Amino acid sequence: MINGHSDITCTAFLGTRMVASGSLPSVTSIVKERLEDRELLQLLIFDDSTGKQIDVHFRGKTDDLAADESPRRAGRPKLGVVSGEVTLLPRQWEWLKGQPGGASVTLRKLIDEARRAGEEQGKIRASQESVYHFMTAVAGNFPHYEEALRELYSGDMDRFYDSMEEWAPDIKSHIKKLALDAFPKRNPG
Template sequence: MTQDLFTAFHHGRRIASGELVAVLAAARAALSSDSVEPLVFSDHTGALQSLAPPREAPASPGRGRPRLGVSAREVTLLPRHWDWLSAQPGGASAALRRLVEAAARAPEAPEAARRRAADATYAVLNVLAGDAPGAEAAVRALYAGDGAAFAGETAAWPGDVRDYLARLAAPALSGAETQTG
């Protein structure tokens, strides 16, 4: 599973999987034939995606810095951290960007991959099957790493939903026998 894959559901059935542009096109086509909005999920995070077309950037830039897609947010650090960042080439912002880029390229640690997969699965499960029989027990099994219990609790759910959740949950449920709870 990569960060660039998405899956769309409409009336509890999977209608598309793949790159975002193709999945959104399928979801918009389903929306045009029905008033029920399809749901598009990120396979990596479980986050719902918007069906709205992206907004166009303003034609002429305003005053101030050029828009580079940079977002300003607050970061709270200890004084020694600020001192270290300030001493780096390019200053604090450039150093933080380099650190984030290096961390993003590094392989995901197994425990982090399990947690990310469990959280993504939980997010999707809440939307697609949050009221289904056994949903709470499935979530408990998911976070306990109990693949057999997870499969048992989701067995009666619609096939597309069950299969998608099983695929998302696989990293969270593999290797669980080596963990201690």
């Protein structure tokens, strides 16, 4: 199997045609069974969470396939504490020291609050980046590509989708999937 990569969901394209979508082991198995070796050379597989291309070597049996990704670095446990340096003015340190729980507890609370407040913007930004990476790889030469990118980042969903009118159906469909969180939510009104 694809060692350590079974949790990645991805989509495979041969030209403008979507060939398979799902977990990385499932997608690699499907394309290995359905496509000829010469087609595998033209196949592009994209990580659905980032829109970036994943390199998979199709040598050997399906069970031996391996994705080329950076190995995970050893580090502190998932729930462990990571130390770092923070530079503050003296008055800020004094305020932190006077807070219940001390500086560390207060900083963690402030960070968590800021993360919650910026969560929607973060989702929008991450979705836009996924769309950007995928579009750049497969649609860079398509008509109205630059216009579509401008509309993506300006937040104009209708004009974004209108600019892709002439694009291949599988490409448009995958972009719509990646762009689910790319635009601010509309308030009913």
